[in-house]
Amino acid sequence: MKFLLVELKKQKGQFSGLLFLLVFSFTVLWLLWCLDDLDFACFNDITGLLITNLLLMNTILVPLVLAVFASRLADVERLGNTYKWLCTMESSGCIYRCKAIVGAVYLIIFALAQAVLFALAGSYFVPGFSIHYIQYFVTLLAVYEAIFLFQLNLSFASSSQLLPLFVSVGATFTGIFSWFLNQYPLRYLIPWGYFAALCNVGMYYQEDIRYSTYTWSPYPVLWLVILLVFIGIEYLWGSRFFRKHILDF
Amino acid sequence: MKTAIIHTDNLTKSYHRRPVVDGVSLLVEENSIYGFLGPNGAGKTTTMKMLLGLTPKDSGSISILGHQMNEKNRIAILKETGSLIENPSYYGNLTGYENLKISCTLKGLPFSEIDRVLKIVRMDSQKNKKAAHYSLGMKQRLGIANALLGSPRLLLLDEPTNGLDPAGIHEMRELIKSLPHKYGMTVMISSHLLSEIEQVSDTVGIISNGRLIYQGLLSGLRAKNPRFLIIKTSDNQKAETAIAKSPFAHLLPPAPQNAGSRQSNPSPLSQALCLSCPSDRETADLTKFLVELGLGVYRIQEQEDSLEELYLKMVKEVSL
Secondary structure: OHHHHHHHHOOOOOOHHHHHHHHHHHHHHHHHHHHHOOOHHHEOOHHHHHHHHHHHHHHHHHHHHHHHHHHHHHHHHHHHOOHHHHOOOOOHHHHHHHHHHHHHHHHHHHHHHHHHHHHHHHHHHOOOOOHHHHHHHHHHHHHHHHHHHHHHHHHHHOOOOHHHHHHHHHHHHHHHHHHHOOOOOHHHHOHHHHHHHOOOEEEEEEOOOOEEEEEEOOOOHHHHHHHHHHHHHHHHHHHHHHHHHHHHO | OOOEEEEEEEEEEEEOOEEEEEEEOOEEEOOOEEEEEOOOOOOHHHHHHHHOOOOOOOEEEEEEOOEEOOOOOHHHHHOOEEEEOOOOOOOOOOEHHHHHHHHHHHHOOOOHHHHHHHHHOOOHHHOOOEHHHOOHHHHHHHHHHHHHOOOOOEEEEEOOOOOOOHHHHHHHHHHHHHHHHHHOOEEEEEEOOHHHHHHHOOEEEEEEOOEEEEEEEHHHHHHOOOEEEEEEEOOHHHHHHHHHOOOOHHHOOOHHHOOOOOOOOHHHHOOOEEEEOOOHHHHHHHHHHHHHOOOOEEEEEEEEOOHHHHHHHHHHHHHO
């Protein structure tokens, strides 16, 4: 527990919470703008529309934020030359574990806030609880975690933090393409594509009558499991790499 | 006999098949200040990192505070150890006080320790300033304060005076000197400057090219230092020839060592005879012998290599 506390203390002045808050606020404003001039007669299911819009917003905004967040977690040690200090008081495996857990705490709060936003907006139009709210939370958390660990490992492995940031910019575009390139398996091959891969809503747009029909399909559990396995591999690889190379950083 | 606080046996480490620490067997006794001396790249930092388990050793054994160190007990042993390796470590986004709080939390020490160590390194007035805004000297002091937290039994300091101004170096030296008797600590301090080590340590270990070439008391190192008798006469050539044929011939060193060879202090003895240092009686007899030859004896002086020269000679011999 004390190791986690220390990791949280190191976050002071890093404004990581503010970073997530800004993105969340931007998402809220974007959603309000979307709903503001919406013609409700043009589609059949507001919940379907909300979840696709929110997931698309996440695809656009979140990769860069997670890259910055992961980069700060890693870089605070590199800048202060602190590994040789910390490693006399805690094991290197513990340092990596704590960073991953602290990251997960932020991601849980962020994903929860987004799920609450979806639930509030959804229940405003369709009163009552929906399982889609929970599915949305699970989707966000799993994809966030996969992207975060990837960026964290990349930040630890790179001497310059520009590389992880450039990767995340490229990944954002690839993630957006994955939404629109249905005919290719791109969305299943990269973690940024899983916002689309785990979206269980389909949309059919009838141009002649300008009507969108949203249809729900069963939640893609298999792809979620594959993503969770990927997260596990990322964690194990990252932890091993970190233990082996920590003092080379 | 004092207890060995650090004891290594045949410690070896290679990078890319090149040995950087080669069979080093250190012995640091309790309550001593052990100076670990060597030129840049000699293997001092690597050795110290191995002592802390920060760099895995290839072979050999390390015993710290009486415990054979391995990966399992390393952290527990190091709880009684303070260290400052290379540049100081700090979180720039935190204040000096908050940085030390991190160590206190991880080591399970009360926060009251922070004010105590800050006072020792005279940083108490700067404790609420962000570490990123500290000067290099202040960061170094923060590093020392960090190492002193909890009054560890063993302190490993790798070139701790780096970045300090002359006044800071003096202050740091006095602090280090006071640690064994004031707090019962054992200090191992590394440096590439003999003059620095000479002023704080009683025992030294000299490492060059990864090999420990001397370990023992500084006085022992001084004893290894050969002395010479420099004699300047009115006719050095004649004096040398006469000595060579006299009972004092054994005092003449081999040819290259002779007259004019001692360039380290060329004036006024650059044109003088250089003899192995005789006893007082022999010196008197030799002087009488030269005077009786009708030679003017202008100057008789005993000379020895400075410790610095001896150290450089030892290091050079290993490098060759």
